[in-house]
Amino acid sequence: MTDSTIAAPAKRRGVPMWAQIIIWVVLLGLLAMVAVALRRTQQGTVQPGDKIPDFAMPLFTGYGMNGGQQVKLSDLRGKVVIVNFWASWCKPCEQEAADLRTAWDSYKDTGKVVFVGVDYVDTEPEARAYLEKFGIQYSNGPDLGTKVSQLFRIKGVPETYFIDQQGVLRRVQVGPFTSVDDIKAVIDPMLR
Amino acid sequence: MTRSRFLLVVLGLSALMALCLPAQRAFAQKPTPSDDEVNRIAHQLYCPVCENTPLDVCPTEACRQWRDLIRQQLSQGWTEDQIKQYFADQYGARVLAEPPRTGMNWLVYILPPLVIVAGAFLLLRAMHNWTKPAAQSPAPGQEEPSDEYVARLEEELKKRS
Numbered sequence: 001m002t003d004s005t006i007a008a009p010a011k012r013r014g015v016p017m018w019a020q021i022i023i024w025v026v027l028l029g030l031l032a033m034v035a036v037a038l039r040r041t042q043q044g045t046v047q048p049g050d051k052i053p054d055f056a057m058p059l060f061t062g063y064g065m066n067g068g069q070q071v072k073l074s075d076l077r078g079k080v081v082i083v084n085f086w087a088s089w090c091k092p093c094e095q096e097a098a099d100l101r102t103a104w105d106s107y108k109d110t111g112k113v114v115f116v117g118v119d120y121v122d123t124e125p126e127a128r129a130y131l132e133k134f135g136i137q138y139s140n141g142p143d144l145g146t147k148v149s150q151l152f153r154i155k156g157v158p159e160t161y162f163i164d165q166q167g168v169l170r171r172v173q174v175g176p177f178t179s180v181d182d183i184k185a186v187i188d189p190m191l192r
Numbered sequence: 193m194t195r196s197r198f199l200l201v202v203l204g205l206s207a208l209m210a211l212c213l214p215a216q217r218a219f220a221q222k223p224t225p226s227d228d229e230v231n232r233i234a235h236q237l238y239c240p241v242c243e244n245t246p247l248d249v250c251p252t253e254a255c256r257q258w259r260d261l262i263r264q265q266l267s268q269g270w271t272e273d274q275i276k277q278y279f280a281d282q283y284g285a286r287v288l289a290e291p292p293r294t295g296m297n298w299l300v301y302i303l304p305p306l307v308i309v310a311g312a313f314l315l316l317r318a319m320h321n322w323t324k325p326a327a328q329s330p331a332p333g334q335e336e337p338s339d340e341y342v343a344r345l346e347e348e349l350k351k352r353s
Contacts, residue, residue, distance in 0.1 A: 015314065023310070030303075089241075089254035121240040121283050123257050146240070146284045 045153045046161070050169050057118065057148055059141035060128065071116055071139055073167065080113045080190045081163040085143075085154050087122045088130035093158040096176035097134035103183040104138045112191055118143045120157050162186050225266035233272055234259050236290065240283040247287075 015023075046052065054074040065071050073081065084100060086093040100115065107113035117140035119127045124142065131140055143149050152161060160173040171186050234248035239255050247255055258279075265275050279287050291297040 015317070087254070089252070089257070121254075123261050126257055142282065144282060145280075146286075150284075 043153055045155060045159070045172060045174070046151075046169055048169050048171060051167055052161075052163055052169055053151060054167075055148055055151055057116075057141050058144065059139050060119075060124065060131075063117075063131070063137075063140040065114075065116075065139040071141065073163075076114050077167060078165050079111075080165060080187060082113065082115045082187070083118060083148075083152070083161040083163065084115065085118045085120050085149060085152070085157050085159045085161075086130075087120045087157050088126040089122065090120075090157045092176045094130075094134070095178075096158060097130070097136060099177050099180045099183060101134055101136045101138075102180045103187070104136075106180075106184070107187065108138070110191075113187060115139065117141070118148050120149055120154070121146065162190065164190055223267075225263050229266060230259055230263045233262050233266070233275055236272075236276060236288070237279055238287050238289060240287050246289065 052073060054072065056070055056072040059065060059069050059071055061069065086097070100117075104113075104115045107115075115138035117131075117136065117138060119140060119142045122142065127140075127142070130136075152159070155174070158176050160177070161169060162171040162173075164170050170190055173186070177183050231248040235246055237247040237258075239245045239247055239250040239252070239258075241254060242250055242252065245255075247258055262275055265278070270278075276288060280292070285292055285297075291300055293301065
């Protein structure tokens with residue numbers, strides 16, 4: 001009989017295994033990065049009950065604390081700390097500025113309460129003009145690199161965070177306060 | 193003395209007096225940066241508050257203040273890199289239109305061209321595979337037998353013909 005004349009089927013050349021592995025590893029790595037970023041953006045602001053990580057922040061000249069030009073949260077243990085995020089371009093911030101100043105005036109001599117203003121993405125001349133306009137004298141400083149606002153995961157300004165003597169967040173105020181009494185209503189129970 | 197001569201003398205004395213006055217130093221005026229110069233830098237920055245809005249086209253009051261800040265810094269002799277670094281230090285690297293080439297940011301520059309090159313390689317490889325079988329297919333009238341029986345039958349027929 002004759003030899004088989006059937007031609008052997010041509011070898012199918014696909015993507016080499018090593019290339020497939022690399023492609024899948026890169027794809028999975030990218031997906032992981034996207035997942036982490038999405039999870040971070042969908043996280044809300046820090047919630048009551050959360051312990052606030054320590055942070056340090058520079059202060060405007062003339063708005064220092066205890067003679068220093070920097071404030072560190074861990075140095076304020078044992079006191080109620082009110083962290084207020086604001087900006088000179090923020091109109092709603094102006095609604096509560098005078099009330100915050102008044103509240104500070106009523107607590108500053110107790111030594112048990114500290115107000116810290118965090119100026120969010122602002123320019124220093126406008127920030128100073130804002131502080132002078134409302135007669136605010138408690139410690140204020142710029143949020144350089146938006147590090148502090150990212151720590152609190154704020155969604156906008158104004159936002160106010162009330163931290164107790166152990167460094168635990170007790171209350172979040174999103175938007176401006178409407179009166180001094182509202183501010184005191186949050187602080188007074190924390191002092192008991 | 194005629195009138196014309198008198199006038200000439202007065203003019204001459206006036207000119208002499210003007211020459212004798214001490215020369216005042218002329219100060220070059222500091223050039224105010226133009227809008228184009230400011231926007232050229234603002235275009236490389238993003239509004240720290242409004243998402244995805246370049247600073248040169250952002251209409252808010254805050255953005256106007258930041259553009260004024262750029263103008264002030266330019267008039268003080270700051271370079272473009274110094275201004276951009278200032279904004280990055282103040283508001284975070286996210287305000288830069290071009291991410292700094294540090295840390296994980298390198299992926300932004302490396303991955304897209306890598307993906308394009310890899311995709312082109314795979315496409316060329318696939319196209320090569322598509323065309324190869326067609327070049328190897330037998331000429332009409334000389335179809336390869338579909339099974340062994342047919343191949344043997346054709347071989348026998350060829351012998352007898």
